[in-house]
Amino acid sequence: MADDLNIGPERKIGMSHPCFIVAEIGQNHQGDINIAKQLISAAKASGADCVKFQKSCLVEKFNSAALKRPYLGPNSWGDTYEKHKxxxxxxxxxxxxxxxxxxxxxxxxxxxxxxxxxSIDELDSMNVPFIKIGSGDANNLPLLKYAASKKRPLIISTGMQDMSTVRAVYRTVKAAGGQFCLCHCVSAYPTPPQQVNLRVLDNLQVGVPRHTCGLFGS
Structure with missing residues (x-):
């Protein structure tokens, strides 16, 4: 497996290439496409190489009990979790x-x-340069295997995972023939500087053979 991850005709991720900066927009657009565009413009003006959102099919991701539960907090956009999402x-x-x-x-x-x-199918149909797998799904090996089957580059976050899980991620995606980058993450928002633990990148490079590793915020 090559050390570099090719995410476009003119861009690669790897030790010999410039830092690739992804601006996390997520769902901070509050459901408003105009706010989303403003955030894209702000990310570009700040020097980001890429903007990233989040995509879910609610009935695929959640069971009916989770969707129907009341969701009445101050930041809710609906009286149930389904309406909010x-x-x-x-x-x-x-x-x-x-x-x-x-x-x-x-x-x-x-x-x-x-x-x-x-959501993997839909993003693949859009011909995105890569598909991101968040830390919350890093141990979802069936999802990783399915994503890898698309033969589209993956960027996989590893927040909250131990090295045994990271190795399982590596084996699963590699066996499926996927191209991928593993990212060190700290699942704290915002992350205190003293908890960033950048030396984990060295552990990833030692513990996962011949692999591209990086830093991601989620």
């Missing part, structure tokens, strides 16, 4: 509109974290 989820057409805005107008790469297999 629906408010924050963009349609595939809206994602395509944001991708067009990011790549054509702002000249910045566009991708998203896929939270389920349906």
């Amino acid at each position: 629906q408010f924050l989820e963009f349609s595939l057409d809206q994602f395509r509109e944001l991708q067009e805005f990011a790549t054509r107008q702002e000249g910045v790469m566009f991708s998203a974290s896929a939270m389920d297999m349906v």
Whole structure:
């Protein structure tokens, strides 16, 4: 497996290449596509190479009990978790509109974290430069195997995972023929500087053979 991850005709991730900066937009757009575009523009102006959102198919990711539970906190966009999440989820057409805005107008790469297999299919259909797997799914080996089967580059966060799980991730994705980058993450928001633990990158490079490793915030 090559040390470099090719995420486009003119961009690679690896030890001999410039730092690749991804601006996490997530769902901070509050369900408003105009706010999402403003955040894309701000990310580009700040020097980001790529903007990243989050994508979920609610009925694929959650069971009915989770979706129906009351969600009445001060930051809720609906009285159930399903209504809250629906408010924050963009349609595939809206994602395509944001991708067009990011790549054509702002000249910045566009991708998203896929939270389920349906979302992997949709992002793959958009021909994104890579699919992100968040820390919360790093131990979801069936999802990783499915994502790797698309033969599209993956960036996989490893927050909250121990080295045995990281090795399982490596074996699973490699066996499926996937191209991927493992990222050291600290699942604390915001992360105190004294907890960043950048030397974990050395552990990843020793514990996972011939692999591209990086730093990601989630």
